Amino acid sequence: MKKGYLKIVGTILAATLLFTGCGQTSGQSFAASGSSTKILMCMSNGNDTFRSTLAEAAASTAQSLGVQFDLVDAQNKIETQVDQIRSAQTQGYDVILCLPVDADTAVEMEASAGDLPIIFMNSCPADKRLKADKYMYVGSNEQVAGQLQTEYVLNKNSSKDELNVVIFKGEKSHSATKGRTEAVKNALKNSGKTINVVFEDNADWSTDKTAEMFNIFLSLNKPFDCVICNNDSMALGVIEACRQNGIDPASVPILGVDATTDGCNAIASGDMAFTVYQSATGQGEAAVKVALALAGNQSATTTGLDVSEDGKYVWVPFEAVDISNVTSYQ
Numbered sequence: 001m002k003k004g005y006l007k008i009v010g011t012i013l014a015a016t017l018l019f020t021g022c023g024q025t026s027g028q029s030f031a032a033s034g035s036s037t038k039i040l041m042c043m044s045n046g047n048d049t050f051r052s053t054l055a056e057a058a059a060s061t062a063q064s065l066g067v068q069f070d071l072v073d074a075q076n077k078i079e080t081q082v083d084q085i086r087s088a089q090t091q092g093y094d095v096i097l098c099l100p101v102d103a104d105t106a107v108e109m110e111a112s113a114g115d116l117p118i119i120f121m122n123s124c125p126a127d128k129r130l131k132a133d134k135y136m137y138v139g140s141n142e143q144v145a146g147q148l149q150t151e152y153v154l155n156k157n158s159s160k161d162e163l164n165v166v167i168f169k170g171e172k173s174h175s176a177t178k179g180r181t182e183a184v185k186n187a188l189k190n191s192g193k194t195i196n197v198v199f200e201d202n203a204d205w206s207t208d209k210t211a212e213m214f215n216i217f218l219s220l221n222k223p224f225d226c227v228i229c230n231n232d233s234m235a236l237g238v239i240e241a242c243r244q245n246g247i248d249p250a251s252v253p254i255l256g257v258d259a260t261t262d263g264c265n266a267i268a269s270g271d272m273a274f275t276v277y278q279s280a281t282g283q284g285e286a287a288v289k290v291a292l293a294l295a296g297n298q299s300a301t302t303t304g305l306d307v308s309e310d311g312k313y314v315w316v317p318f319e320a321v322d323i324s325n326v327t328s329y330q
C-alpha cells in the first residue's frame with residue numbers, strides 16, 4: 001500500500017503527519033482528554049501548499065478544542081478516497097471532512113459514508129448533492145475571486161475600449177476553476193468593452209506547465225493586455241515565461257488567486273499585479289467548528305459562521321490584495 005507524506009508546520013503542530021493510502025487511519029492523530037468526538041479528514045493530495053495549510057489549521061483547531069483528528073491522503077485516487085470514507089463508518093468517526101479527488105463523485109462518497117455527515121472542502125460538489133446540516137461545503141465563494149480579478153483589470157484599463165485577455169485555468173473538474181473562470185468571463189462580457197480572449201487553457205495549477213504554455217503563446221507574437229490566472233502558481237509561471245522572453249512582467253497586469261507567500265512576494269517586487277487572499281486557515285478552522293456542530297446534532301447556524309440561507313454552504317470571505325496592502329499578507 002502506498003504511503004505519502006505531508007509536512008504540517010505551525011506554532012501548535014510542529015510535526016509530520018503520516019498519511020495512509022488506503023482506508024486505514026493508523027497515522028498520527030491529535031486528541032485531548034474529555035472529548036469523544038472523532039473527525040476524519042480525507043485529503044485528495046497533500047502535496048499542495050494551500051491544502052497543507054488548510055489541514056494544519058483544521059488539526060490545530062481540533063486539538064485546541066479537545067477533539068480527535070485523523071488525517072488520510074487518497075493521493076488523487078478516487079477509489080482510495082471512497083474506501084477511506086467507507087471505513088470511517090466502522091472506525092467510530094462522527095463526521096468526515098473531505099477534500100474530494102473529484103467533486104463529481106460526491107453521490108458515491110455520500111453513499112459510502114452511511115449516516116455520517118460530510119463537510120466538503122477545497123472543491124465543491126454540485127449544489128444538488130449538498131444538504132443542510134448533512135452534506136455541506138466550507139470554503140470561499142469562487143465567483144467573488146473572479147469578480148475581484150476582473151474589477152482590477154477593468155480599473156487598470158479603463159481608458160481602453162478593447163482588451164486582449166489571456167486566461168490560465170486550473171484542473172477541469174475543480175469547482176474553483178469553473179467558478180473563477182465563469183465569473184471572469186461574465187464580468188468582462190458585461191464591461192461594455194470589446195473582449196478578445198486570445199488564449200485560454202487549463203494549466204492545472206502548475207507553474208511549470210503554465211510557463212511552457214505561455215512560452216508557446218508568446219512565440220505567436222499576439223498582443224495581450226492582461227493575464228488572468230486561477231491561482232498564484234500559474235501566475236508565477238507567466239512571470240517566469242516573461243523573463244525568459246525578455247519581457248518585463250510589470251509591463252502587463254498578471255493576476256492570481258490565493259495570496260500565497262510566493263504570490264505576495266511577486267506583488268511586492270512588482271512582477272505580479274494582483275491576487276485574492278483565500279484563507280486556508282479560516283477554512284480549516286470553520287470546517288472543524290461546523291463538524292463539531294453536526295456531530296452534536298446541532299445546526300451549522302449555531303457556530304456563528306457565515307452560513308448561506310439554504311444552509312448548504314459556510315463562506316469564508318475572499319480579500320483583494322495588491323501593492324497597496326500586500327505587506328499585510330506576507
